[in-house]
Amino acid sequence: MAEVQEHLQASLADRYRLDTEIGRGGMATVYLAQDLKHRRPVAVKILHPHLAANVGPERFHREVEIAARLTHPHILTLIDSGEAGGFLYYVMPYVQGESLRGRLTRERLLPIDDARRIARDVAAALGYAHTHGVVHRDIKPENVMLHEGEAMVTDFGIAKALSASEGEHLTQTGTAVGTPAYMSPEQASGDQELDGRSDIYSLGCMLYEMLTGEPPFTGPTVQAIIVRRFTEPARPVRALRPEVPEEMERALMRALARAPEERFAAAAEFAQALATPAGARTPPDGAPTTVTAQHRAVRSIAVLPFADMSSSKDQDYFCEGIAEEIINALTKVDALQVASRSSAFAFKGKNLDIRQVGEQLNVAAVMEGSVRKAGNRLRITAQLIKVADGYHLWSERYDRELEDVFAVQDEIAGSIVRALRVVLTEEQRRAIERPQTGNVEAYEFYLRGRQFFYQFREKGLQFARRMFSRAIEIDPAYARAYAGIADCSSQLYKYWDASAANLEQAESASRKALELAPDLAEAHAARGFALTLGGQHEQANREFETAIQLDPKLYEGYLYYANGRFAEGNLAEAVRLFERAAGVRTEDYQAPALAGLCYSGLGREPEARAAYEKAARAAERHIELNPDDPRAHYLGAIAWCRLGQVDKGLAWGDRALGLDPDDAGVLYNVACLNAVGGRPERALDLLEHAVENGFGHKEWIEHDPDLESLRSNTRYQALVNRL
Secondary structure: OHHHHHHHHHHHOOOEEEEEEEEEOOOEEEEEEEEOOOOEEEEEEEEOHHHHHHHOHHHHHHHHHHHOOOOOOOEOOOOEEEEEOOEEEEEEEOOOOEEHHHHHHHHOOOOHHHHHHHHHHHHHHHHHHHHOOOOOOOOOHHHEEEEOOEEEEOOOOHHHHHHHHHOOOOOOOOOOOOOHHHOOHHHHHOOOOOOHHHHHHHHHHHHHHHHHOOOOOOOOOHHHHHHHHHHOOOOOHHHHOOOOOHHHHHHHHHHOOOOHHHOOOOHHHHHHHOOOOOOOOOOOOOOOOOOOHHHOOOOEEEEOOOEEOOOOOOOHHHHHHHHHHHHHHHOOOOOOEEOOHHHHHOOOOOOOOHHHHHHHHOOOEEEEEEEEEEOOEEEEEEEEEEOOOOOEEEEEEEEEEHHHHHHHHHHHHHHHHHHOOOOOOHHHHHHHHOOOOOOHHHHHHHHHHHHHHOOOOHHHHHHHHHHHHHHHHHOOOOHHHHHHHHHHHHHHHHHOOOOHHHHHHHHHHHHHHHHHOOOOHHHHHHHHHHHHHOOOHHHHHHHHHHHHHHOOOOHHHHHHHHHHHHHHOOHHHHHHHHHHHHHHOOOOOHHHHHHHHHHHHOOOHHHHHHHHHHHHHHHHHHHHHOOOOHHHHHHHHHHHHHOOOHHHHHHHHHHHHHHOOOOHHHHHHHHHHHHHOOOHHHHHHHHHHHHHOOOOOHHHHHHOHHHHHHOOOHHHHHHHHHO
């Protein structure tokens, strides 16, 4: 074995240095290696010699090349492949963590919510791959990595490459395409072409094992497993684990249907069926969420994310993007109150009556719609419903070519305004109708980026930045995409990776956005954010003022500006801007929480308490609809703590850590929580961990009133001096 490694090392010496063997299976041996060109750790997988001899380099490289084009947050990308010394190899990024198999070996049964989350992550990856014509063919726990709380699928394209030599059926050696316990019936029989529904079956087997401790079909031999798969139904999950929700069991058993046509048509459908069961919930304090009619604005609206009616169910980002564009257009109308994206999109996939949605969002009208995309054809339906009585104010169907999507958005926005009897100024009409790009492909990549940008998580921001970059490759004059890159880089620099590269990209991308569109408010806000992080506060403030002048309803303009003034130590000006941000987005919890922080720093305790009460209640409402949002948990936690409910606040903080235990932003804010809650040593431990994980905004740390109790501590002083 040592001789083999030495031979491999000699053959790969110009590209990779093999360090240690970290895994071995029926298909390949895996080495932790160093990519010498890019100076990064990677995982190099070497196919076993008999497989390499059978498959041949030409077939292998062709299939790997197809899979290497897949770019998705839940796919571990193939970054290289080749032939060395008679061996075939492929290379993936090395991620710290463990495989799902490793976790199942340790725990056997996973918590239901963990199993649900992992299955939905894998389904998202599969849905994306299937739309690009790639079927995995070997979904199993060994091919799912768990990294920073998220699941990542490995080895795309490898099973297809091997199928040429081994066939689609199983062999006695167990080295053929697929693994017996997770194979679909059609894959095991090898008598038909595989499509994405085969992967859905395999994912169902894997979810079954996460919930029950073993796959649905087991046996002493390969043949025994196959016979059971064709002759016996899988035992119902709830018979083995009664606490599994009925809705989850139904979705799982459908995925395990013997006939492909009886399963979900697309992985996205399976993911949606696994979502937390819909239904109205009561706030934690027991008071139902209702809004009386007299408090509801007459000209107020919520735009829900459109439903994906495409056959492949792969247009989620497009459906959300169209709704978001309509929201952005309508916010330009002074006479309209428009529910924010985060509030309206929280109702996605929930089976609530429109009147319930309207009551909870405090709006008079709700717009919903659907998108069906087939090739270059697009059908969009939209309807505007009056909350008070459930009657339609307006409805329309648009059958167009894909490139007409911009005109359709303009028509929908204009129709809503007319239906609500709002008179537009000429300036507002131009703002609604102004497109940002004429290239539909670039627009689609931009929408993918926006979908992940709002997650406020490191991996989501990194993926969003890549999507914005793809949009720019197609349309180099796309100013909003440049602004998106700048905002992603600024957020990453501030909360996760305070590197010179992130700061430089924020600076250059924001400058380019302004060159392309000097009258774009988002570009000025992005520029201000980048300049703030670089300590150029005077220039940043001028950019923010311009952004607000161009778009007085741009929430991010006020929020970024307020953050900048806070970093300067100007709490009085920061609190004014946080209050204006809260006025633009009345249901928001972030701006009131940060306003409370400023009031506390200014010694204005009555106003601080009012702001914290508003923030705590808003966070509570947000968490009802978005229970896995760590930011709402930790900002709400600090608010509760400041209001004297220390135990409740600390419990919320623990929940935030449980959702994202290594996230630098979470660690920093829970450190603040513990400082306010009288736990200085715990606070310092978390603060040091946050800095180790990338939080490096020194000015913010130095001016944060929540950390006031730590200022004289030598550990705190040493940490700040290191930044």
